[in-house]
Amino acid sequence: MGIGFLLWTRACFAADTVRPSSPINIFAPASTPASEIYHLTLFVFAITGAMFVVVAGLLCFAVFRFRARKLYEASEPPQIYGSNQIELAWTVIPVLTVVVLFLATARVIFAIQDAPKPPAALDVTVIGHQFWWEYRYPSLGIVTANELHVPLSHLNHPTSTYLRLTSADVDHSFWVPQLAGKTDLIPNRVNEMWIDPQRPGLYLGQCAQFCGVEHAKMLLRVYVDTPEQFTAWVKDQHRPGNQDPSVAAGRRVFETQACMNCHTVTGTAATGRFGPDLTHFMSRSTLAAGAAVNNAANIREWLKSPDHFKQGSLMPAMQLSDQQLDELVAYLSTLH
Amino acid sequence: MADQVLTIPDSLSVSPPQIADETFLERLHGWVVTVDHKKLGILYVLYSVFFLFVAGAEALCIRIQLLRAHNHFLSAAVFNRFFTMHGTTMVFLVGMPILFGFANYLIPLMIGARDMAFPRLNAFSFWLTAFGGLLLYFSFIGGFGLYGVGSAPDVGWFAYAPLTARAFSPGHSTDYWALALIVSGFGTLGTAINIIATVLSMRCRGMTLWRMPLFAWLMFVVSGLTLITITPLTAAQIMLLIDRYLGGHFFDTQAGGSAVVWMHFFWIFGHPEVYVLVMPAFAIANEIIPVFSRKAIFGYPAMVAASAAIAFVSLGVWAHHMFTVGMTSVSNAFFTLSTMLVGVPTGIKIFNWVATMWGGRIRFATPMLFCIGFLFQFLLAGLTGIMLSVSPLDWQLHNSYFVIAHFHYVLVGAIVFNIFAAIYYWYPKATGRMLSERLGKWHFWLFLIGFHITFDTMHFLGFMGMPRSIYTFEPDRGWDRLNMIVSIGGFIQGVAVLIFAVNLVWSYYRGQPAGDDPWDAWTLEWATASPPPEYNFATEPVVRSRRPLWDLKHPEDPDWRYEQ
Known part of the structure; x- marks a missing residue:
């Protein structure tokens, strides 16, 4: 069924994923953390899908095969109280499945969370406010809001963006599904996440932790700029405020x-x-x-x-x- | 050991005394001052069903608001109140009281006792729970808030700090929330203590722990788990009130407190709470599936062991609600593993239920239909739970509609389905009349269809990035059509629940007389009259196996020959 989910969403949005303002979809990753998660998701769907087919199949078979022909039959079926061998089998098989799933998961956890930071990485501080986002680029001396601009990254020479996340008031959560999983912005605490988007364009997201009355309109836009676009944007942002x-x-x-x-x-x-x-x-x-x-x-x-x-x-x-x-x-x- | 067997029909020979004409006030007085576990059980169930309608209505208002992008049915503030009250009500005023209500009604009957161990504590606990609920709802009129804050609690049922601090939540709505949960929490603790004492000390002769019905076993485990989990919640509420009124700084981030500490406190309550709610649903399935499959439960010792294992492991998984708060990779890996491990004993249970049905003669009466629905949905809920335990996947899906779909699959697809199953199954015992099977089937099929339209669709919205707790969404997100479908399913469920309400009332006056044992069942509650007399059994029953009524009905092939 997992695969079904997947094909369905792929089919709906395959054409849209390159356009800016594409509908959001965790199955159209554009950055390494999101695509690592995407591949792990396929694996997890395959295993849980197989489990579903087997157990739901047995359940449906039992319900159909062993239905009473009449509502009340006089005789009772043979009584079976249990079987240690069978019960052991359906304890051991799930344990083995858990081991496999856990190892696959652990690899991705460490690959994302403990990835070494490339020297060319850009730092951005993200501060959550009720109900907007503040972005500060300490190395570039830029302060802006709500629309994050990050440079395009190439797998060979990554220019990843490292986000340091904190909050000025209550908990928020930074979630742009096509770039990475979400990370919370918590006051009195600094969290970190990274993205290395490989396709230029606009990516949408929004706050994913209930943060008060207007949580629903704490929207996120991330522009992934080509190197030229990004340089031009930085230059624009460096100009002092207009005093026409x-x-x-x-x-x-x-x-x-x-x-x-x-x-x-x-x-x-x-x-x-x-x-x-x-x-x-x-x-x-x-x-x-x-x-x-x-x-x-x-x-x-x-x-x-x-x-x-x-x-x-x-x-x-x-x-x-x-x-x-x-x-x-x-x-x-x-x-x- | 039971060397002399008092035959159980002895207890049947005494019919309940016909109560002479009482005035309405006398009957009302009788219900208010009662310490009878059966009356209290019924009060719990009625109270919960009432709040089920209230919280269901809140859910439908939420769904009307989300019918389409930028809808204006509810304002942002009212929406936030409604989803907070919906969650809080369903967990604390519907889920726990109704399940404890069943335990109250059934455990003494199932173990051959005359009442709970502490009848007065029992009544006290019920009234605490009841007034806790009323206190929470009084906030709609009593909790004066400032502009944009509102009256009823609006901080989410998880009430994450520091949104609950006075800086962000002025007014008294959060106080109502905290106080109501403290009060009803004490009621819950009282009932849990009572169930433990009853199970340990009130069993009839011959009923060893290994002969106790699985329902009683699971309620025993649940009560132990409740004692452990309600405590940190109560502590956290008190800390919150200290923060708000006595200048404490536990969760006050502006003064150096920690928002994450609240999450730990809340989820070390909140995750085991899921098992506190779902294990009574297992308990119900353990009684209904064997009777309607006409077979003994498969692997009784494994079912007990799996329940204890679930309770134990569930105490070590809470931080899987916190994969996104920036824990270290090692912590994330640990909680991934511990969460996945819950799947093993849970899997054993599902397999054993299927094995119980295997080779049986399954009767599709309404209680069994709901139980089969439960099995199917609980399987899916378990599998989406495995997906969410994979912490990188949770980084995507946490706080999205996928999570909403997952836990409604557990709370509605598993627990509410089995609550309905239990009501159809034991209503004849409590009232002496059968619920209408025809209305029951309408209720089941409409509810099943509505359920799947609503909650299957929500999984897709999660994949498409829709977060929870949002009162509206942008038209450019492409969530319109699916939200419309979700809402339509919600209304189908609403119609099904109305049919259920009609059935409850109509059958009370017009239902077929049930007799003592309408389902041809095997546990002790079916050995006494329907409704049972105040003293339950005229003589103390003596049992020799897990299915005393089976032994009685099949003297040529009794269970005690096969049980150690």
């Missing part, structure tokens, strides 16, 4: 209302850290951790009433006037 004088009115709103208490725009007075860094806000394709597409209309709606996209978001509705909203949207739209 034509949107000075909006900037003033940003800095005089409470926005700057929570958000940072590099090169300005805004250095808040409670919410996402907005220095290169427009370089992201979504806002509110993936709850809406990042365009002027949605930004305006989001500023006016965060509950519209995200009922329990910690961003307050700031009660801005229409004019202030227009100015603020104009300002934010220049933060490329």
